[in-house]
Amino acid sequence: GRAQIFQTPDILxxxxxxxxxxxxxxxxxxxxxxxxxxxxxxxxxxxESARQSRRRKKEMLLNLRSxxxxxxxxxxxxxxGKLETMEHDLMVDKFRILNEVFLDQxxxxxxxxxxxxxxxxxxxxxxxxxxxRAAIEFQYKALQKAIFPHxxxxxxxxxxxxxxxxxxxxxxxxxxxxxxxxxxxxxVGEDISKNDADKYCNDSxxxxxxxxxxxxxxxxxxxxxxxxxxxxxxxEEKILQVLENLRLxxxxxxxxxxxxxxxxxxxxxxxxxxxxSSSVAQHNETALLQxxxxxxxxxxxxxxxxxxxxxxxxxxxxxxxxxxxVPVCNxxxxxxxxxxxxxxxxxxxxxxLSIQ
Numbered sequence: 001g002r003a004q005i006f007q008t009p010d011i012l013x014x015x016x017x018x019x020x021x022x023x024x025x026x027x028x029x030x031x032x033x034x035x036x037x038x039x040x041x042x043x044x045x046x047x048e049s050a051r052q053s054r055r056r057k058k059e060m061l062l063n064l065r066s067x068x069x070x071x072x073x074x075x076x077x078x079x080x081g082k083l084e085t086m087e088h089d090l091m092v093d094k095f096r097i098l099n100e101v102f103l104d105q106x107x108x109x110x111x112x113x114x115x116x117x118x119x120x121x122x123x124x125x126x127x128x129x130x131x132x133r134a135a136i137e138f139q140y141k142a143l144q145k146a147i148f149p150h151x152x153x154x155x156x157x158x159x160x161x162x163x164x165x166x167x168x169x170x171x172x173x174x175x176x177x178x179x180x181x182x183x184x185x186x187x188v189g190e191d192i193s194k195n196d197a198d199k200y201c202n203d204s205x206x207x208x209x210x211x212x213x214x215x216x217x218x219x220x221x222x223x224x225x226x227x228x229x230x231x232x233x234x235x236e237e238k239i240l241q242v243l244e245n246l247r248l249x250x251x252x253x254x255x256x257x258x259x260x261x262x263x264x265x266x267x268x269x270x271x272x273x274x275x276x277s278s279s280v281a282q283h284n285e286t287a288l289l290q291x292x293x294x295x296x297x298x299x300x301x302x303x304x305x306x307x308x309x310x311x312x313x314x315x316x317x318x319x320x321x322x323x324x325x326v327p328v329c330n331x332x333x334x335x336x337x338x339x340x341x342x343x344x345x346x347x348x349x350x351x352x353l354s355i356q
Contacts, residue, residue: 076142083135090132094125095305102302115294118301122288128281133274140270147266148259156256157215159246165218166240172219185236189227192220 098121101114169188177183196211213220226236246252288297304311 079138079142083138086131086135090125090129094121097121098301098305101298102305105298110295110298114298118294118297119289122285122297126281126284127277132277136270136273136277140266144263144266147262155243156246156252159243159252161218161243162247163240163244166222166236166243169219169223182233184231184233185223185226186231186233189220189223189225192223193227 097117101117101121104111104114166185170183170185173183173188173191193211211224213224215221225231231239288300292300
């Protein structure tokens with residue numbers, strides 16, 4: 001007989017007891033289930049990708065912070081080296097000029113040119129010259145920044161403002177716009193920046209935009225800051241919550257008083273050092289240029305140049321308190337403040353300073 005070839009159809013026939021509507025519903029349910037599974041897998045992949053992105057961003061921020069810290073340390077090290085080199089060069093120039101004057105005096109005797117050189121060295125190599133005053137300014141500014149960095153100062157100053165300072169600009173924006181959606185300070189700052197740029201573009205003078213505002217301007221300062229730093233609405237709410245907690249925290253207020261007392265001490269030390277440097281320079285000029293004769297000044301400087309190491313060792317062994325007496329007006333304050341090599345902490349010192 002003939003061989004019968006049976007071909008399997010690609011699509012199975014619909015059973016006779018299943019209606020076309022039931023069949024379509026059966027397949028639509030399967031498609032919906034498959035679609036839900038794909039969606040769940042896609043959301044899971046997106047969540048994992050977001051976690052990886054946040055992790056990479058956190059690592060990048062940590063690396064950037066470590067690089068910034070390292071670069072700051074390198075800059076401070078280089079600056080300190082520059083200061084030491086400057087001091088060394090000043091002393092080398094001073095001794096070189098003095099040695100030239102001493103050699104000329106031995107060869108040709110005392111001369112008006114030698115006296116002028118001595119007077120110039122005394123006036124331009126003392127503790128109150130411009131270079132040393134600038135070095136004092138730099139060292140104390142570096143100390144202030146180490147104790148109270150600029151970003152800490154900025155955050156604490158922001159925490160002094162109430163919540164309305166940060167919300168008034170957004171509230172004003174909500175009153176003028178048609179939709180009732182959420183508004184961020186970043187959007188308000190972007191509108192302010194665009195309006196300012198448009199104003200300068202339409203200006204016939206062709207001036208450039210230089211938008212700025214006061215830190216107390218509640219309608220511009222916070223929106224422009226959020227716009228420049230790209231602070232989103234969720235980040236803004238977290239920042240406002242942190243600032244509110246700082247404002248209501250009593251320990252933060254106590255820390256402010258301690259920082260203010262410590263910065264006041266640093267400022268007084270700087271002013272005292274400037275005053276002392278000016279006084280020493282004036283005394284040196286008076287003694288060497290007005291009391292002593294030029295010949296005596298040259299002999300004294302020549303003797304000091306030969307014996308400066310011995311003089312330095314003698315001064316190191318001398319108790320400074322026997323040379324510089326304590327002023328009567330500060331005697332009570334010195335009694336109240338902790339003495340050197342005592343066990344008092346910095347908090348005790350700040351507390352004593354805040355009482356004064």
